[in-house]
Amino acid sequence: MAGCGSGGGGGSDGDGSTTTDNTNTTTTTGNNTGTNGTGGGNTTTGDTGTGCDNSYNLSNLRNWKTDYSPEEIKNTIINTNSGLWYNWPANVLVRYRTPIKIYTGGIGYFDEAVNNIEIYTGGLISFQRVSSIDELQQGKGGIAVIHGYSETCGHAYADNIYTDQSSPCRGESLGTSYAVRDNRCSQTDDIGIAVTEHEIMHCLGMTGHFDGFQGAEGIKDNLYTNGTRDGSFGRAVLMNMYQNPHGTTRENLKISSY
Numbered sequence: 672m673a674g675c676g677s678g679g680g681g682g683s684d685g686d687g688s689t690t691t692d693n694t695n696t697t698t699t700t701g702n703n704t705g706t707n708g709t710g711g712g713n714t715t716t717g718d719t720g721t722g723c724d725n726s727y728n729l730s731n732l733r734n735w736k737t738d739y740s741p742e743e744i745k746n747t748i749i750n751t752n753s754g755l756w757y758n759w760p761a762n763v764l765v766r767y768r769t770p771i772k773i774y775t776g777g778i779g780y781f782d783e784a785v786n787n788i789e790i791y792t793g794g795l796i797s798f799q800r801v802s803s804i805d806e807l808q809q810g811k812g813g814i815a816v817i818h819g820y821s822e823t824c825g826h827a828y829a830d831n832i833y834t835d836q837s838s839p840c841r842g843e844s845l846g847t848s849y850a851v852r853d854n855r856c857s858q859t860d861d862i863g864i865a866v867t868e869h870e871i872m873h874c875l876g877m878t879g880h881f882d883g884f885q886g887a888e889g890i891k892d893n894l895y896t897n898g899t900r901d902g903s904f905g906r907a908v909l910m911n912m913y914q915n916p917h918g919t920t921r922e923n924l925k926i927s928s929y
Contacts, residue, residue: 723840724768728914729927732793735907736892739900741926747908749921751879754834754842763842764919765834766876766912770797772813773871774804780859781816781852784867784889788875791890792910796875804847812846814874816867819849823886824856825866827873834917842918848874865889865902872905876912884908 749755754765775781785798799813807813812832832846850870857863868889877884883904892903911926 723843723917725839725916725918727916727925728795729925732795732910732914732927735903735910739904739907744907744911744926745924747881748912748924751877751881751884751908752912753878755921756879762920764912764915764917764924765842765844766917767813767844768840768917769913770799771875772801772807772810773798774801774807774813774815776817778816780864781867784864784871785816787864787868788871788890791906792913795910795913807847812844812848814848814850814871816850816852816871818854819851821851821853823853825850825852825870827851827870840918842916844876844917850874862887865891872909875909877905877909
C-alpha cells in the first residue's frame with residue numbers, strides 16, 4: 672500500500688511484481704511519493720472467508736461536491752484499488768467487509784480519526800473496536816493504527832492480505848493492515864488527524880494516490896489541498912468503493928446517484 676506523510680505531493684517512484692502459479696496469485700507493491708512515506712503490501716488469493724458484503728448499497732449517501740462526475744469517480748476507483756488495477760484473473764474490487772475490526776490502542780487521537788471516517792461516510796464504513804492486535808491476527812483480520820518509525824510522518828502496509836477469489840466472498844480483504852504514524856510528527860492537530868485518516872483510508876483499499884488524496888488529505892474537505900481537489904474527492908472515491916460489493920468487476924461498478 673502506498674505510504675504517506677503530512678507533506679503530501681511530489682513525484683512517485685514505485686515498483687510491483689506478480690508471481691503466479693496454478694492456484695495463487697501474489698502481488699507485492701511499494702512506492703515512495705514525494706515527501707510521503709514508504710509502504711508495501713502483499714495480496715494473495717487464499718481459501719478462507721465467510722460472510723459477504725454481496726449487495727449494492729446505493730442509498731443517497733452523497734456528501735461530496737457535485738462537480739465530481741460519476742465517470743471520474745469510477746475511473747479513480749479502478750486506478751487506486753489493487754484488485755482492479757493489478758488485473759488479477761478475477762479483476763475485482765478488493766476491500767474489507769463491514770464492520771471492520773480496528774485496533775487503536777485506546778489512543779484518543781487515533782480514535783478521533785476512526786470516528787471521523789464513520790461520521791463523514793454516514794456510517795457506510797463502520798468499525799468494530801478491539802483491544803489487541805492479536806484479536807485481528809487470530810480472526811479474519813482488520814486494521815491496526817500504531818506508532819512506528821516512518822521516513823516521513825506516516826505510511827501504511829499490509830501483512831499477508833489475501834482474498835479467496837473462488838468463493839462467493841471473493842474480493843473480501845482478509846488479513847491485517849497497519850496504519851503507521853511516526854510520533855515525531857504532529858498527531859493531535861487537524862493536519863495530524865488528517866494524516867491518520869489518510870493512512871487508514873489506504874488500509875481500507877485506496878492503494879494509490881491521486882488528486883484529492885495526497886499526503887495530508889483525509890476524510891474531510893477544505894482542510895488541506897495539495898492539488899486541484901481536496902479531501903471531498905477522496906471521500907467520494909472511498910464511499911463509492913464501499914457502496915459496491917467486494918468482488919465487483921470493473922464493468923459492474925456503480926456510482927451513487929446524484
